[in-house]
Amino acid sequence: MNTTVQLHPSLPAFSRIVYGAWRMNDGAGSTPAQALEKIELCLDQGITTFDHADIYGNYSCEQLFGDALRLKPALKSRMQLVSKCDIMLLSDKFPERRVKYYDTSAAHIEASVDSSLRKLGVERLDVLLIHRPDPFMDAAETGDCLDRLVQAGKIGAAGVSNFKAWDWSLLQSFMKTPLVTQQLEISLLERAVFLDGTLAQCQQNKVHPMAWSPLAGGQLFGQSAAALRVQPALERLAKAFGVAPDAVAVAWLLAHPAGILPVMGTNHPARIRALSDAWRVKMDRETWFELWTLAAGQEVP
Numbered sequence: 001m002n003t004t005v006q007l008h009p010s011l012p013a014f015s016r017i018v019y020g021a022w023r024m025n026d027g028a029g030s031t032p033a034q035a036l037e038k039i040e041l042c043l044d045q046g047i048t049t050f051d052h053a054d055i056y057g058n059y060s061c062e063q064l065f066g067d068a069l070r071l072k073p074a075l076k077s078r079m080q081l082v083s084k085c086d087i088m089l090l091s092d093k094f095p096e097r098r099v100k101y102y103d104t105s106a107a108h109i110e111a112s113v114d115s116s117l118r119k120l121g122v123e124r125l126d127v128l129l130i131h132r133p134d135p136f137m138d139a140a141e142t143g144d145c146l147d148r149l150v151q152a153g154k155i156g157a158a159g160v161s162n163f164k165a166w167d168w169s170l171l172q173s174f175m176k177t178p179l180v181t182q183q184l185e186i187s188l189l190e191r192a193v194f195l196d197g198t199l200a201q202c203q204q205n206k207v208h209p210m211a212w213s214p215l216a217g218g219q220l221f222g223q224s225a226a227a228l229r230v231q232p233a234l235e236r237l238a239k240a241f242g243v244a245p246d247a248v249a250v251a252w253l254l255a256h257p258a259g260i261l262p263v264m265g266t267n268h269p270a271r272i273r274a275l276s277d278a279w280r281v282k283m284d285r286e287t288w289f290e291l292w293t294l295a296a297g298q299e300v301p
Ligand SMILES: NC(=O)c1ccc[n+]([C@@H]2O[C@H](COP(=O)([O-])OP(=O)(O)OC[C@H]3O[C@@H](n4cnc5c(N)ncnc54)[C@H](OP(=O)(O)O)[C@@H]3O)[C@@H](O)[C@H]2O)c1
Pocket: 019, 020, 021, 022, 023, 051, 052, 131, 161, 162, 183, 184, 211, 212, 213, 214, 215, 216, 217, 218, 219, 221, 246, 263, 264, 265, 266, 267, 268, 271
């Protein structure tokens, strides 16, 4: 199995395992030097693709990541950057907002991309995702804006996140450039997209999906009934492969024929260091279904 993937011929190769920056500034926060340490731990093990959004860390994570890169600008040439926009968060940074909403207008997308580029300190995002489907989207305006950003070189390509198949088709029908990925919630505890047509559409379009919260945001190691059913099998397999149980859960995603890119969110240096262990787990079909069955709490029909 390849540890890199080509989302589109015009883009650099992405690492199959992606590191997500959502939690990077959580807790007591992080200094640029601490963020740099996490970035380098990823790069050292071939995790070269980083996932951002304008809103992460209450609009702080892109700046933190960019400040880390300002300490070592040479790293920029070794990584691929993804960011997102359209969620308008209620935030002390925007006191005038009355409600959380989505904005897929050209004016907002353009302003958000410029802000992401400025904060990250780069001239181009490899991929920009529309973060959530916007029920007020003017697909002609949004599609044209994304095409123009590609043509202007500010983004390598566009993609979407959390879209249903019909949302994808609508936006793509108004675009000249191809949507190159769809970022979805996928884990042993969140399996809806395997059956609702979303992953089927990705495969039909030869599009590699990304999986956000691949460990269900840590809930896979919590106390829910489903988590408790899965944990003994993860532990058994982990022992057999000489890895931690989370690597088995990631291998479950990597094994799927859709070519899923798990977007990992741990902030813990020891866990970051072990992210690429998932490659050591060879998951056969029956084991894949064994984990599915335990998570679902019933055998497949
Ligand atoms: N497109 C979207 O709508 C969307 C939505 C959410 C997230 N995302 C992207 O997906 C990325 C990953 O999301 P995520 O952070 O929820 O992913 P995740 O990898 O499923 O969860 C990470 C969380 O699980 C905990 N964890 C990991 N291993 C653990 C273990 N063995 N035992 C107990 N806890 C464990 C981590 O804690 P420690 O830090 O202590 O390890 C962290 O809090 C984000 O950074 C973001 O880039 C996208």
